Amino acid sequence: MTVRELKPTRVWEIFDEITKVPRPSGRLEKIQKWLVDFAQKHNLEYKVDEVGNVAMFRPAAPGFENAKAVVLQGHMDMVAEKAATSNHDFDNDPIETIVDGEWVRANNTTLGADDGMGLAIALAAITDPDIKCGAMEALATVDEETGLTGASNIEADMLRGDYLLNLDSEDDGVITVGCAGGLVSIFKFDYKEEAAPGDLVYFQVNFSKFHGGHSGTDINKGFASATKLIARLLATLPIDYKLARIDSGNLHNAIAFTAEAVVGIKPEYKEKFAVAFNTFVADVRNEYHVTEKNFEMECKSVDAPATVIGDCTARRVIAAAFAAPHGVASMSMEIEGLVETSTNLASIKMRNGQIVIEAFSRSAVESRKMELVKQIESVMRLAGANEVLQEGGYQGWEPRMDSKLLQLAVDSWEKLYGVKPVVEAIHAGLECGLFLQAAPHMEMISFGPTLQDVHSPQERCHIPAVQKGWDFTVELLREIAAMK
């Protein structure tokens, strides 16, 4: 059996065509051309913007000129991952789809149902003459997977709708109504290198194998930050020491799972240092006994380094990293259990004569995000940071439980399937937040058929969920059209 024989036929046929067009993130010329050809073939007005997003427009059906206009949106790029045994060429080869029981998967590569299936639903809807509704747009954005480029750069004339249906969610029966915005803060402290005192003994402290995790969706799960731990150890040592090296964390959007530092102490403090270190390890083991099972914290004697960091900077950096907030700052009052605002004290690095601290703050509420960002900045300025940079900021999408679109969506789902859908928001970025920057008054929801193991060669798409997602889309479009 091939995917073209699956139901709903139009959706799977279009999906099949999309999977034949190479579209790894960053190399989208072929899919852009295919989308333009699609619009021309179906006599749809279309527009390609400067970053390469492609929008197609269909006018309102007669009698529906006053109905709300709807944008159906998905991203055109896909994650290009393959098994070690695969010689698939993502720039030239079509994705090989395999119908496997209730699932469609690829042959040892990502399937690209994320978000090819979303796109297929949008294109099937905009070309379906049986759906009588107001103006409709199908919008395909570029490079969602590598930094939300398309959504970040979108302009208002590419979003001609009152409502937007984002088709990039992965759980049947779940409607997403909010996401977090984010902003990276970078603090740089100049330091002087001093010759390492010869009368000290040196120890290297190593933290490894902490759980880590996504700095948004995992921030409330109780995992330790190795960056916070190393700062805490150094800030609370009961003895005087010289700091020769510090290095913790890595990516700003990952909870730090490794850290290390080299310290020099007077030989007579060796015993005291060992006791303090062991006590610290025991404390951490106790505090995190539920969430952190595999971590290692070691301390070993090392040769004297050539230089150490000047005391003044070392003390200030350690104090700042220890005092800076990390973790959940506030929970949503709209959705139970949802983190609203958080920050991840991501890393401390030594680079080109500077110590660089990075933090990543998120919130669904823009003003809350900025409050936290400014709070961290205050700590760093108090500690005498020489440079403060804030970059890569993007807006969140605040859940609105009173949204008319949401109400119609919940009703439509319940009418079709007899149960209420789960309504949730995520503490991570989605394209929707960025669309709000260009079209602040648009109401949006995000949904999509069940996909599993996306971004991996095991990616698969649940066939019955595609039928449900399609029927829901059609029903919702009709409900919106019928709304007074």
Ligand SMILES: [Zn+2]
């Ligand atoms: Zn996606």
